Amino acid sequence: MSIKVLYFASLKEVFGHGEERLKTDGLNTVGKVWRQVSKGHDISQQVLFSVNQEYAEASSLVKDGDEVAFFPPVTGG
Amino acid sequence: MIKITGNAFDPWKELATFQCEMNRDGEFGACANFIGTMRDINEGDSVNGMFLEHYPGMTEKHLAKIVDEAKAKWDVLETLVIHRVGKLLPHDPIVLVAVWSAHRKDAFEASRFIMEDLKSKAPFWKKESIGATEKQAGKTRWVAKNTGGY
Numbered sequence: 001m002s003i004k005v006l007y008f009a010s011l012k013e014v015f016g017h018g019e020e021r022l023k024t025d026g027l028n029t030v031g032k033v034w035r036q037v038s039k040g041h042d043i044s045q046q047v048l049f050s051v052n053q054e055y056a057e058a059s060s061l062v063k064d065g066d067e068v069a070f071f072p073p074v075t076g077g
Numbered sequence: 078m079i080k081i082t083g084n085a086f087d088p089w090k091e092l093a094t095f096q097c098e099m100n101r102d103g104e105f106g107a108c109a110n111f112i113g114t115m116r117d118i119n120e121g122d123s124v125n126g127m128f129l130e131h132y133p134g135m136t137e138k139h140l141a142k143i144v145d146e147a148k149a150k151w152d153v154l155e156t157l158v159i160h161r162v163g164k165l166l167p168h169d170p171i172v173l174v175a176v177w178s179a180h181r182k183d184a185f186e187a188s189r190f191i192m193e194d195l196k197s198k199a200p201f202w203k204k205e206s207i208g209a210t211e212k213q214a215g216k217t218r219w220v221a222k223n224t225g226g227y
Contacts, residue, residue: 009187009202010219025184045221053135055198069132075173075220076129076201077113077192 001025001064004061005037024062029056033068044057045072078139081131083163088112088173095157101177105154109184110175111192117167121210126166132200142195150190151183158191160201193226
């Protein structure tokens with residue numbers, strides 16, 4: 001099982017890239033995916049989640065082929 | 078109509094053109110609009126430029142959802158939302174939200190609702206370029222949080 005993972009704004013800078021594919025065997029929620037990808041990074045700021053371009057919670061389920069994104073609080077307008 | 082644009086836009090011209098082309102003269106009695114413009118100072122620092130990042134796809138979807146919610150809550154005839162992305166300079170318009178309705182209550186409340194939801198949930202991020210002083214030259218920072226609107 002694999003998913004597309006996107007990072008935006010300051011998180012893109014922290015990770016050094018804006019997109020990656022991730023094998024998600026055993027990672028069936030957004031929170032578990034986040035714990036996996038953020039391992040080893042010092043991220044103190046609030047992080048928001050989305051799945052397939054809709055806001056999601058840490059407990060939201062992730063399935064094969066999903067697009068999961070992580071980003072800081074939004075500041076548009 | 079919802080537009081995300083990487084080019085500078087004139088909100089007054091956009092308003093006039095859209096209102097003419099929507100061709101609903103006589104139906105609307107109210108048009109409420111909000112225009113957000115880039116300032117040259119933030120948190121006590123001079124700001125000489127800004128980069129506006131967005132999440133292509135989710136941003137458009139989220140804005141469409143906000144507009145649909147507004148149309149479900151109020152009697153709205155037409156809406157126009159334009160948001161700039163990419164490199165901006167101070168004084169550049171950032172956002173335009175306009176709502177046409179028969180009466181002012183619906184126009185005021187729906188435009189406020191769209192604007193506040195856009196500010197708090199639409200996936201855009203601002204990175205400021207700071208510096209009028211030599212010490213600050215070349216320094217950039219992500220804007221951490223939008224101010225509350227209510």
